[in-house]
Amino acid sequence: MDNYFSKAGLNRINTIKSLGDFCRLIKENPTRDIACLKDGLQRLAGDGFLNDLIDYELTQLLEKTVYVPNPGSFTFINLFDCDYCAFNLFYSNELDFTDKPLCAGFAADRLMLSLTDGDIRYDMFRQPDPYPLDILDKSRKMELVTKDAVFANGEILSLKAHEDIIVFKESGDKSMILLVVTSKDESAFLWEYDTLTQTPKQIITGDTISSRLEHTLRLLGELGDPASLPHLWNFLDYEDYNVRWEAARAIMLIDFNKGVEALEYLKKDPHPQIQKSVAGALVQVQNLINA
Numbered sequence: 023m024d025n026y027f028s029k030a031g032l033n034r035i036n037t038i039k040s041l042g043d044f045c046r047l048i049k050e051n052p053t054r055d056i057a058c059l060k061d062g063l064q065r066l067a068g069d070g071f072l073n074d075l076i077d078y079e080l081t082q083l084l085e086k087t088v089y090v091p092n093p094g095s096f097t098f099i100n101l102f103d104c105d106y107c108a109f110n111l112f113y114s115n116e117l118d119f120t121d122k123p124l125c126a127g128f129a130a131d132r133l134m135l136s137l138t139d140g141d142i143r144y145d146m147f148r149q150p151d152p153y154p155l156d157i158l159d160k161s162r163k164m165e166l167v168t169k170d171a172v173f174a175n176g177e178i179l180s181l182k183a184h185e186d187i188i189v190f191k192e193s194g195d196k197s198m199i200l201l202v203v204t205s206k207d208e209s210a211f212l213w214e215y216d217t218l219t220q221t222p223k224q225i226i227t228g229d230t231i232s233s234r235l236e237h238t239l240r241l242l243g244e245l246g247d248p249a250s251l252p253h254l255w256n257f258l259d260y261e262d263y264n265v266r267w268e269a270a271r272a273i274m275l276i277d278f279n280k281g282v283e284a285l286e287y288l289k290k291d292p293h294p295q296i297q298k299s300v301a302g303a304l305v306q307v308q309n310l311i312n313a
Contacts, residue, residue: 031102031109037078040069044109045102054106056133056205060178063135063203067176072137072199075101075111105206112200119190119198126214129228130205132181137201140194142173147187147220155184155211156225156263157294163220183209189217210262225264232262239265243272251280258284263293270300282307 026049027035035045047062079099097118101109127149136142146168152159164187173179181188183205190198210229213222227233239257242250250272257269270288274281285307288300 026104028100028103030100034075034078035102038071038074040066040071040074041101043069048104048107056107056131056203057180059107059203060133060180063133063178063201064176067135067137067201071201107206108204110202110204112198112202114198116193116196116198120192122189123217124214124223125187125189125217126212126226127185127187128181128183128204129210129212130183130208132183132205133203134179134181135201136173136175136177137199138173138175138193138195138197140175142193142198143191144171144173145169145189145191146171147189147215149185149187149213152184152213152222155209155213158213158222158225160222162222164215164222166220183207184212187215211264227262227264229262232265235260235262235265236268239268239272243268243275246276248276251276255284258287263291263296266291266293267296267299274303 027045035042044059044062044066048059051058097114098110098112101111103109125147145166147164148167149164150162152162170191179188208229210227210232212226212228214224214226215221216223227236235257239254242254254269254273254276258266260266260269266288270281270284273284282304285300285303288296289304291297291300
């Protein structure tokens with residue numbers, strides 16, 4: 023077990039018996055499909071896991087001068103990772119998950135179990151075959167499947183990537199506590215929808231690596247160091263189109279002439295959004311030259 027799960031979660035796994043039992047099930051799962059973990063997740067919740075976890079975290083806080091349940095934040099704790107799934111505990115108050123103008127599905131399959139005291143009300147939508155994922159089609163509205171459904175304490179929802187979109191509406195406890203198993207088989211992009219009109223609004227990054235690269239390239243462009251140019255040029259061939267375009271924008275910010283070369287390089291890019299953006303940018307460049 024020590025070599026199978028992330029080091030950050032090993033002490034929890036070895037201390038909390040119910041969590042250790044669940045991890046053995048994960049390790050012995052021959053299919054590596056998280057759907058096979060549903061019964062084990064149900065047993066984990068029924069074994070008083072939340073109380074054991076709170077006791078564990080409080081003990082760590084008392085015994086250690088500095089203790090942070092890392093990786094984590096004010097809204098989640100990563101309990102462990104392995105090579106095909108991650109296990110997290112999420113907490114939100116009602117203001118954080120209700121009345122959101124935009125909603126999106128998931129980049130990977132999820133099992134979601136409620137530990138909330140009281141029912142959570144939600145609407146479930148279905149995405150009508152949003153493929154290819156990196157080209158937005160605004161005519162494909164998400165479809166309402168279930169309205170005002172109830173997510174009860176101890177219940178598990180199985181959510182499929184790029185199919186299911188859940189919109190939480192209210193919680194009887196005014197908060198929400200969830201155990202979530204997430205597959206590591208993630209896609210790079212998600213469609214984000216207008217919750218009210220159900221129409222697609224934009225493409226967002228579903229892969230954390232792609233998202234971090236995009237922000238890093240943007241930062242390098244703003245810093246304006248010419249030494250970054252060879253590295254930025256390498257990303258013009260990156261597999262995700264949003265990273266390729268951000269690299270070109272960064273090059274343009276640092277060196278205008280090199281930026282024009284980057285646009286010319288991307289004229290034959292296979293992605294239609296890149297083709298459209300390059301054509302528009304080259305028109306602007308020509309207007310600047312002629313001015």
